[in-house]
Amino acid sequence: MSNEVTVSCIDLSTGQPLEGVQLSLIEKPDEFAKVVKTWTSSADGPETVTDLKFVGWHSYKVRVDSVPEGYDGKSEDYLVFGFVNNESRDMTFYFTKQSEEKDLIANIYNWSDDCALFNDLCTVDIWIEHSPEDCEIVVRDITPGEAFSLPDGEYVAALDFTTVLAKGYRAVNLLTASGNEFKASKPFSGYKAVTTDMLTFTVKDGKADKAIDLYVQNYAPYEKVPTEALSELFEGLTLGEIALLDGLDDLF
Numbered sequence: 001m002s003n004e005v006t007v008s009c010i011d012l013s014t015g016q017p018l019e020g021v022q023l024s025l026i027e028k029p030d031e032f033a034k035v036v037k038t039w040t041s042s043a044d045g046p047e048t049v050t051d052l053k054f055v056g057w058h059s060y061k062v063r064v065d066s067v068p069e070g071y072d073g074k075s076e077d078y079l080v081f082g083f084v085n086n087e088s089r090d091m092t093f094y095f096t097k098q099s100e101e102k103d104l105i106a107n108i109y110n111w112s113d114d115c116a117l118f119n120d121l122c123t124v125d126i127w128i129e130h131s132p133e134d135c136e137i138v139v140r141d142i143t144p145g146e147a148f149s150l151p152d153g154e155y156v157a158a159l160d161f162t163t164v165l166a167k168g169y170r171a172v173n174l175l176t177a178s179g180n181e182f183k184a185s186k187p188f189s190g191y192k193a194v195t196t197d198m199l200t201f202t203v204k205d206g207k208a209d210k211a212i213d214l215y216v217q218n219y220a221p222y223e224k225v226p227t228e229a230l231s232e233l234f235e236g237l238t239l240g241e242i243a244l245l246d247g248l249d250d251l252f
Contacts, residue, residue: 003081004050005089007062009041011071012094012138013151019043020068021095028054029061029078038065055081062091071095072148075140094138102147103207106157111172111182111196112218119144121216122163127156129200150203157212159197169216171197178217186215 009021021041027034039047052060060079067073073095081087110118126139135156142148164170172182174194182196188210192198196215201208 002050002085003052003055003087003089004048005052005060005062005079005091006046006048007041008046008090008092010092010094012096017041017043017045018068018071018095021073021093022065022067023047023093024063024065025049026061026063028059030058052079052081055083055085062093064093067095070098072098073139092136096139096150099149099206101206102149104148104150104203104212105146106142106144106148106212106214108144108159109213109215110169110217111178111215115215117145118216121167121169122160124212124214125158125160126150127158128153129156149206152203152205154200154202156192157199157201157214158192159214159216161197164197164216165219168219170219171195172215172217182215186213 005025007023009018009023010016011018019040019042023039023041024035025037027036037049041047054060057080058078059081061076062079063076064074073093075093077091077093079089079091081089106124108118108121108124109115110121121144123141124144125137126142127135128138129135138155139148139150159171161171172195173179174183174191174196179194190200190210192200199210199212199214201210201212203209
């Protein structure tokens with residue numbers, strides 16, 4: 001009995017398989033970190049690795065070791081297999097063509113410190129949302145303040161929330177008193193659900209339709225949310241749709 005993973009390498013501009021990416025599969029990366037397979041991606045499609053016998057938290061890790069000349073992309077991701085065998089996982093890594101025109105910049109600000117620039121807090125990931133239930137990271141570990149490029153399309157920029165929390169910060173919840181102050185000062189829309197650590201934006205002709213600005217505040221006990229604010233947020237939503245809203249852990 002064993003498990004398997006299918007790994008795809010995709011050119012973000014074309015949506016087609018990208019040839020020439022070198023990858024490694026690492027067994028028990030947090031313990032003995034044994035490299036059990038290395039391969040180079042093919043233009044013919046994904047690579048499937050079978051006979052994976054380890055289970056539990058961080059059973060394996062797939063690491064991108066190098067990318068073809070003319071492309072950007074650095075990444076690694078963990079695999080977690082349950083204790084029931086014959087599981088299959090799909091993993092996709094996206095790569096962007098290098099461009100001299102890098103017109104996108106993501107910045108982090110500390111709302112608790114008079115909106116001081118806070119770009120050394122953590123990295124930023126870029127996601128594509130196919131549906132509320134289906135999102136995937138397409139660019140990882142962007143350094144805030146450094147220019148980058150993306151093909152035209154709709155994206156979500158998100159902070160590495162585990163690092164944010166570990167360092168004693170959290171996003172501003174837009175349904176709280178602090179959130180109302182924030183909205184009065186920063187009236188533009190686009191924050192995902194009810195927090196300021198995720199922002200939707202559109203790229204056209206290489207430029208974003210809004211500033212990619214993400215905000216945190218010093219960690220503090222939860223603020224109370226007015227009943228009318230919850231009623232407005234939940235109006236017309238099913239229980240399933242409510243469960244998918246980001247930031248609800250800040251409310252209760």
